[in-house]
Amino acid sequence: MIHMLLRVLGHEYARTMRRAMALMTITATAEGLSYALLVPVLRALLGGSPADAWPWLVAFGAAVAAYAVLRYTSDLSGMRVGTTMLRGMYHRLGEHLARLPIGWYDAGRVGEVSVMAGRGLLAAMSVAAHLLAPFVSAVVTPLTVVAVMLVFDWRMGLAALAGVPVVAAIQWWTVRSTAATDAERHQRDHEASGRVIEYLQAQPVLRAGGRTTERFTLLDDSLRGMQRASRRTVLAALPGVVGLTVVVQALFTVLLVLGAYLVLGGNIGAAEVLTILVLAARCADPLLSLSDIGGKLRGARSELDRLDQVLRTDPLPEPAEPIEPAGHDLELASVTFRHGDRTVFDDVSLSVPQGRRLAVVGPSGAGKSTLLQVLARFYDVDAGAVRMGGVDVRAIDTKVLMERIAIVFQHVYLFDGTIEENVRLGRPGATEAEVRAAATAARLDEVIERLPGGWETNVGEGGSLLSGGERQRVSIARALLKDAPVVLLDEVTSALDPVNEAAVHEGIERLMAGRTVVLVAHRMRTVQRADRVVFLDGGRIVEEGTHDELLRRGGRYAGFWEVSHHEAAPG
Incomplete structure (x- = not known):
């Protein structure tokens, strides 16, 4: 004892x-x-x-x-x-x-x-x-x-x-x-x-x-x-x-x-x-x-x-001699990753040049969100390597790696505090002008103006006092304030109403500008703006190319696009 x-x-x-x-x-x-x-x-x-x-x-x-x-x-x-x-x-x-x-x-x-x-x-x-x-x-x-x-x-x-x-x-x-x-x-x-x-x-x-x-x-x-x-x-x-x-x-x-x-x-x-x-x-x-x-x-x-x-549970190991990544391009090199008994990725390779956008699409359960988590080193892969700037993420100090990545999740979690406190989590030392500018870019200022408490409005535990669209705008403002060179987006508009979706899309466009971006999306509006698209299924990349190239091939992505447009068309 x-x-x-x-x-x-x-x-x-x-x-x-x-x-x-x-x-x-x-x-x-x-x-x-x-x-x-x-x-x-x-x-x-x-x-x-x-x-x-x-x-x-x-x-x-x-x-x-x-x-x-x-x-x-x-x-x-x-x-x-x-x-x-x-x-x-x-x-x-x-x-x-x-x-x-x-x-x-x-x-x-x-x-x-x-x-x-x-x-x-x-x-x-x-x-x-x-x-x-x-x-x-x-x-x-x-x-x-x-x-x-x-x-x-x-x-x-x-x-x-x-x-x-x-x-x-x-x-x-x-x-x-x-x-x-x-x-x-x-x-x-x-x-x-x-x-x-x-x-x-x-x-x-x-x-x-x-x-x-x-x-x-x-x-x-x-x-x-x-x-x-x-x-x-x-x-x-x-x-x-x-x-x-x-x-x-x-x-x-x-x-x-x-x-x-x-x-x-x-x-x-x-x-x-x-x-x-x-x-x-x-x-x-x-x-x-x-x-x-x-x-x-x-x-x-x-x-x-x-x-x-x-x-006594072993954490992710920290490198003995950390290496600073030279750039912000991303790469998965022959990555195999297992979650329990299930193989999520099987010898997956892809690359995202610095400043370019990669869209990841595919059916539910294909591992799209897990791909973002692997890039952010929420997990260590079982085989192969995940690299940023040519450096294996396992060789980068975790704090340095996290400083270079901004993540906007599909399900946003806000801490029980004010809107300003939640936005400032992106960069606690930011000036008031920088916080306000990030809020404006994310169109969060529209939300703040109609709330009685303004910036001092308490969001509740998990952000329960705000709507889904309002929480997402806070999350985007937080990511904009962080000003990280790499952005990971996880189906951020999949459950939003048209008004909030339009506002969030505008914020996302500002967030992605000039940055290396990997985005997971079901809505084709965002995918079309990507420089490259990969279709993920069964732990492998089934198709890869630009939006127009994949449509011309008439494969899985084209079928996915057709179904998405059919669902979006007015009945």
Whole structure:
């Protein structure tokens, strides 16, 4: 558990965590050692000269005060480490996620990561700030007390020491027996959370279809499954809890019987036995708390384990000696790319000269959007090479590569903030005049003028408060502001109304001017303006040439063109 926590924290925070753990251990040891002063105190009080207890009482009070200072410092250190670590871990997780291949983010994993970013990081902070100190105290303080017992009477000390492996074995057995049920409970919890979200999101469809009863059943089933999994977890942990309680009570009984035997035999004083029994009773509370702390640590461990798996996922490798591309032409050289078991590209080669436009068309599922993602190095190819300016993109520093590429996606995502903040993401250091000029070029100024808040209008999460066309104009303004030499466009007008389509086309024309462009499109209006067209299907380039050349050939592209025009013609 501790090893995993340190690995998750990384080198920057692991050192701080080790210092905090060292302070926790010192504090727990000091607590155990302070109890040793009870022996001379009780010996004096129960002996012939009770006044002799005063110096020992003063020493005991000083030891308790020193322990209180250590405990305050230790707890404060744990809290500070926890909060500092939480902030740092958000940055570390975010930076790591930003370097993972886009293919890693499937539909289920995005939701899992969002939960992990909440529960996982909070679990790590909880361990550092709230659980680690009690756990260290529950382990170290009883061991220190056992050492004190050995010093005062080796027989009583050995009897107490004999219980240590039994307690450790119970804890180990509890962890092993609950591992499977803990995993099942998390799975059921994740499933139930997904069902709740699904039920809420599907309300319009369900009510329109009158199918709410069935959906209630699915949700209820998942909640019942979570309840059964939680019950199994409790039943799996119960023998360990009961076993630990029985062992602690049995150990105290053994010490009581042994102490009485030794006192009656004259081998030890009653004060010493009474003191040792007080120490043993004081050990019972932290030992019994191991069950509760252990359960919380197991829950935190499962979250840390998932966080650890994400952080250990290999990101796209960075070049040891980055190379600056000399130009901005693009090339795919005999590229083969597989996504899972599916071969998306099979020995595909194409080139886009600097400052020219390439249109990519083809049926759905042909890999058109993936082609753009490969060019932007969202994935690394399995064979062949993707080059910019004659340099393999794997040899270019990722930051440099991204600075040279502007991407406008079909489905635009805007961050929850103002319109201006979303546009400025293209180039945060841009002047106000440059931001306004980009907005005008994208015809975003028309949108801003009719919004009550103007530039300060909040777009909502994902841009939900704007229409699809308005979001697309923000995206184009962002790309224009970035002023990158390479532009990748992914079917940006496929779902727009005629008015927004015309405005977006105007913005796109300004964006493409003088740049190297690869565009994926279904609408032929944009394709006609391309310098070259490739028809992609089945992981291969089926046809390639200019728009007019491909029409004259009468092949797949010509059929695609004819169908598109037929659909666009008024009925």
